Amino acid sequence: MMRLIFLGAPGAGKGTQAQRVSAKYSLPQVSTGDILRDAVKSNTELGKKAQGFIQKGFLVSDEIILGIVKERLAKDDCQKGYILDGFPRTIIQAQAFNGNLSQSRAKIDYVLNIEVPEDKILERLSGRRVCTKCGEGYHLIFKNPLKENICDKCGSGLYQRKDDQKETIIERLRQYREQTLPLIDYYKKQNVLRTINGDEQIDLISKKIDDLLSGLRA
Ligand code: AP5
Ligand code: MG
Secondary structure, three states, rough: EEEEEEEOOOOHHHHHHEEEEEEEEOOOEHHHHHHHHHHHHOHHHHHHHHHHHHHHHHOOHHHHHHHHHHHHOOOOOHEEEEEEEEOOOOOOHHHHHHHHOOOOOOOOOOOEEEEHHHHHHHHHOOOEEOOOOOOEEEEEOOOOOOOOEEEEOOOOEEOOOOOOHHHHHHHHHHHHHHHHHHHHHHHOOOEEEEEEEEEOOOHHHHHHHHHHHHHHOO
């Protein structure tokens, strides 16, 4: 049983690393951002409510997010552990999660805080491309697909996220500083925070995370 939280600024590499841990340990990757984008794409009630916030770079309300996470964590595949990618990101969300949100008062093993300097983030997010079908992430400089604009994994086309425009990125960073940064202290006090330098090569970061997690399993 492994329960992890990936914390970090927009573009820190939460999704990239969470996906690798998910594949290696067969754990579901619960990304609130992905769930919201799917809802926007399918134009559900949730999607309609969330769309405007996401496009402006604002956080979606705690109430909506807590509803989504509660429903997702109740599913069978989460009963043996999970990776939270992009949740919690406010103190209210963290407190709710610590309280009764996670059914068995789940104990988190680690909160992996990926740190990347702000000046690198703009470059990361403006060059990001994502597969329209399977969601695999790419980067125009750091992780190019073998064939331009085509996903290596499933052969579908790539797209640029609407919130990866410069002005929106700046707003997302502001939201991060104001609302999410306090979680670092919150989890430090609970002794579960592990900070990871995210300003290194993707494979090297994966290796360090792996070393940390293998300690958990021993
Ligand atoms: P979300 O989808 O979670 O976006 P985010 O937190 O802004 O983070 P990103 O997904 O942009 O970055 P990432 O850290 O996953 O980086 P990635 O691995 O892709 O949320 C989107 C929106 O939904 C929010 O703004 C909000 O509106 C709403 N929302 C979601 N959760 C919410 C919540 N809990 N509460 C309220 N609202 C919520 O990497 C980025 C790029 O860099 C990629 O191109 C990648 O290939 C590249 N890259 C990764 N690692 C490296 C590396 N080491 N070196 C070089 N390039 C790298
Ligand atoms: Mg992500």
